[in-house]
Amino acid sequence: MKSDNQNIRHLTLPALQEYFGSIGEKAFRAKQVYEWIWQRHAQSFDDMTNLSKDLRAKLSEHFVLPAVKVDAIQQSNDGTIKSRFRLHDNHLVEGVLIPTDSRQTACVSSQVGCSLSCKFCATGYMDRKRNLEYDEIFDEVALINQQAQESYGKKLTNIVFMGMGEPLLNYKNVLKAIERITAPDGLAMSPKRITVSTAGVAKMIRQLGDDKVRFNLALSLHAANDKKRSEIMPINDSNNLKELIAALNYFYKETGNEISFEYILFKDFNDSKADADELIRIYRQVPADLVNIIEYNPIDMALFRKPDAQTAEEFMEYLAKNKVNARLRRSRGKDIDAACGQLANKG
Incomplete structure (x- = not known):
């Protein structure tokens, strides 16, 4: 061969x-x-x-036929399953199955490593080695779907592109993978059950609108003013909040698809009432369905901490009082480094 x-x-x-x-x-x-x-x-x-x-x-x-292989599996106390996948050239990526009573969600990777260097994310401390091909992304989903059926007797219900890498910097392969995942002669999943999460590449968010995609979009916001956001997400220097808000509105005008925000709470950084007010202002400028408030998951490389439960609760209550549809997302798989921001191929 x-x-x-x-x-x-x-x-x-x-x-x-x-x-x-x-x-x-x-x-x-x-x-x-x-x-x-x-x-x-x-x-x-x-x-x-x-x-x-x-x-x-x-x-x-x-x-x-360079199929992706499962290299290692870890199962969390809460039922979450993290897989390390070996690619044909021996690069490794990680994917996660997150089971609940009503859903079986696959969290998949789109790149080997990442080039964006977000300060709170373990993958951001790795170099980007290469993009995943569309068939490799498809394999991740198919393998996690097999795990869902074998472990829980149910097929995948949802897919989130929130694993390793920035999906919009691997645009063609991500879209082609979703095309195969949703095709009747593929996995036949509904695109409405798929969410692509981006750190904020305004030009490519607009491209999604031009391409009339049918899946949902999530923006990893994590700070609601440019100064703070640039501190933790260097991509904000070239894709500021004003540009992102305009791009999200364009995306919605062209597709009508669901938009959500991801917002990790960091102690004494973005968890105050003033921070909540700035988040509310952004929420009101975009037709967003939801703000996912996420527990911070510590990583070795960063000094961030999560706020205490009362601070998080007060933050949520303040958003609710101001008619923001927000949900506090409890992290899953923390004990196996499978939670949001923890994927880094530690094994």
Whole structure:
């Protein structure tokens, strides 16, 4: 097998049909292979048991099928499952299954590492090695879906792109992965059950609007004025709040899709009444459905701490009094470094 052979998963169904025609095989073989790839989640050509051995050998001579493998699994006391995935070039990424009574949510990664250096996020302290290909992202989701069925007897209900990396800096692969995940001949998930989270790339948020995407969007806000936000999220220097608010409004005008804000509470940094007032001002400028207030999860590299329970409760009450639809999101999987901001391939 030559490593420079084409990835068979990057062929469309018509291209596969053309290939099979060129080797004298019937067109329906292409459909069988396509189903193995996208619906039955074959890990190798040998898995394709309704093809002859000769045909499987021929496919392995001409193509590669670089499936993502589960490298390690950790299960939290709360039922959360974190997987470390090994890619074909031995890079590692992490994904998380978050089960509740009503949902099975996959949190997936879109890049190996990250280039944005957010100060509170473990992945932000890693270098960005490369983008994930769309079929690798699809594999993450398919593998976590298998875990959901094996561990909880239920399929995935939701997907959030909140793992390692900035999804909008891997734009084409993320959109192509979502296309395959939502396709009837893929995982057939509703795009309304998918949320892409961004640290705030205004130009690409507008591009989502132009492309009329059908999934939801979350902005990782975490501070509601430019000075504080730039302190913890360097991307704010080139994508300030005014630009992001305009981009979010454009996205909503073009798609009508749900927008939410993510806001991690940091003790003595963004948890005061004045901070809440600034958050309320931003909330009122965007047709946002929800503000997710998130517990901070400590990481070794950062000195942030989470506020005490009373401060968090008062912050939530103040938002509610000002008619902000806010939800306090309790972190899951903290004991296995699977919670928000903790993914860093520690093993």
